[in-house]
Amino acid sequence: xxxxxxxxxxxxxxxxxxxxxxxxxxxxxxxxxxxxxxxxxxxxxxxxxxxxxxxxxxxxxxxxxxxxxxxxxxxxxxxxxxxxxxxxxxxxxxxxxxxxxxxxxxxxxxxxxxxxxxxxxxxxxxxxxxxxxxxxxxxxxxxxxxxxxxxxxxxxxxxxxxxxxxxxxxxxxxxxxxxxxxxxxxxxxxxxxxxxxxxxxxxxxxxxxxxxxxxxxxxxxxxxxxxxxxxxxxxxxxxxxxxxxxxxxxxxxxxxxxxxxxxxxxxxxxxxxxxxxxxxxxxxxxxxxxxxxxxxxxxxxxxxxxx
Ligand SMILES: NC(=O)c1ccc[n+]([C@@H]2O[C@H](COP(=O)([O-])OP(=O)(O)OC[C@H]3O[C@@H](n4cnc5c(N)ncnc54)[C@H](O)[C@@H]3O)[C@@H](O)[C@H]2O)c1
Numbered sequence: 001x002x003x004x005x006x007x008x009x010x011x012x013x014x015x016x017x018x019x020x021x022x023x024x025x026x027x028x029x030x031x032x033x034x035x036x037x038x039x040x041x042x043x044x045x046x047x048x049x050x051x052x053x054x055x056x057x058x059x060x061x062x063x064x065x066x067x068x069x070x071x072x073x074x075x076x077x078x079x080x081x082x083x084x085x086x087x088x089x090x091x092x093x094x095x096x097x098x099x100x101x102x103x104x105x106x107x108x109x110x111x112x113x114x115x116x117x118x119x120x121x122x123x124x125x126x127x128x129x130x131x132x133x134x135x136x137x138x139x140x141x142x143x144x145x146x147x148x149x150x151x152x153x154x155x156x157x158x159x160x161x162x163x164x165x166x167x168x169x170x171x172x173x174x175x176x177x178x179x180x181x182x183x184x185x186x187x188x189x190x191x192x193x194x195x196x197x198x199x200x201x202x203x204x205x206x207x208x209x210x211x212x213x214x215x216x217x218x219x220x221x222x223x224x225x226x227x228x229x230x231x232x233x234x235x236x237x238x239x240x241x242x243x244x245x246x247x248x249x250x251x252x253x254x255x256x257x258x259x260x261x262x263x264x265x266x267x268x269x270x271x272x273x274x275x276x277x278x279x280x281x282x283x284x285x286x287x288x289x290x291x292x293x294x295x296x297x298x299x300x301x302x303x304x305x306x307x
Contacts, residue, residue: 100152
């Protein structure tokens with residue numbers, strides 16, 4: 001890894017960077033001259049336990065390759081943890097320029113069997129964690145009038161998927177969080193974008209292969225590697241992308257996707273008389289029905305394999 005200058009002078013914090021997609025982003029950012037904070041709690045893919053070794057290993061790899069990095073072991077899933085993570089960046093490098101909200105956990109189960117804990121753990125890390133860490137960095141970004149957020153969303157929320165009510169809700173929430181941060185902080189030159197990655201990691205390995213649908217889905221994802229997400233994430237961090245904000249991208253191997261964002265596609269208006277339940281049934285629903293979406297899941301939309 002030779003260290004070049006694309007991100008020279010920038011301090012990049014990557015949460016959940018002890019493995020998977022985040023570790024690749026951390027290593028690539030460091031190779032492009034960034035000073036990197038490698039945050040990882042080191043828990044299980046379901047959100048249990050803690051272990052400092054994953055973050056330490058990635059820091060060691062970056063330093064061995066000639067880059068600069070420090071570990072951070074706090075959880076993103078609390079206000080105080082997130083404040084401590086951003087403070088780790090300030091203590092080590094004196095500033096913060098980029099936050100990659102990448103930490104995530106998965107607890108797949110059908111909605112009618114989902115426990116309150118399955119819901120709360122997944123929202124706490126994926127959605128609240130993204131808010132807490134972004135919010136902890138926001139005063140620094142505002143004060144220095146620059147900053148960049150990259151948040152990991154998912155087609156499980158943007159499109160929908162089986163057995164992922166908790167995760168889908170969190171990841172669609174992340175897309176809303178990102179867009180509204182982009183609007184609120186535009187005047188401070190702060191940018192906020194999302195990436196929906198596709199890659200086989202230990203997290204995806206927890207999806208139960210108990211149905212034909214999941215087996216087929218896993219067979220395809222198994223061929224997609226997490227290193228492929230990092231180049232676009234690092235490109236977004238650079239000043240060359242300073243006009244890019246409020247967008248939702250996808251990365252599948254060598255394919256980069258720009259996603260649509262919801263807009264009205266058809267409307268009906270009742271005039272001054274307004275609607276009654278009966279006229280909604282007689283006129284509004286028939287007028288809209290032809291434009292309604294099928295119950296598509298992510299693999300129904302991504303029907304071809306980029307590998
Ligand atoms: N792999 C995919 O196909 C895919 C698809 C869509 C979205 N994503 C998202 O991409 C991101 C990276 O996932 P991945 O596939 O590399 O999985 P991964 O399990 O390899 O990485 C997630 C990392 O987050 C860390 N983490 C979990 N809870 C944490 C906490 N509270 N505080 C700090 N760190 C914590 C874990 O220890 C782990 O190292 C996640 O947000 C995930 O939801 C992945």
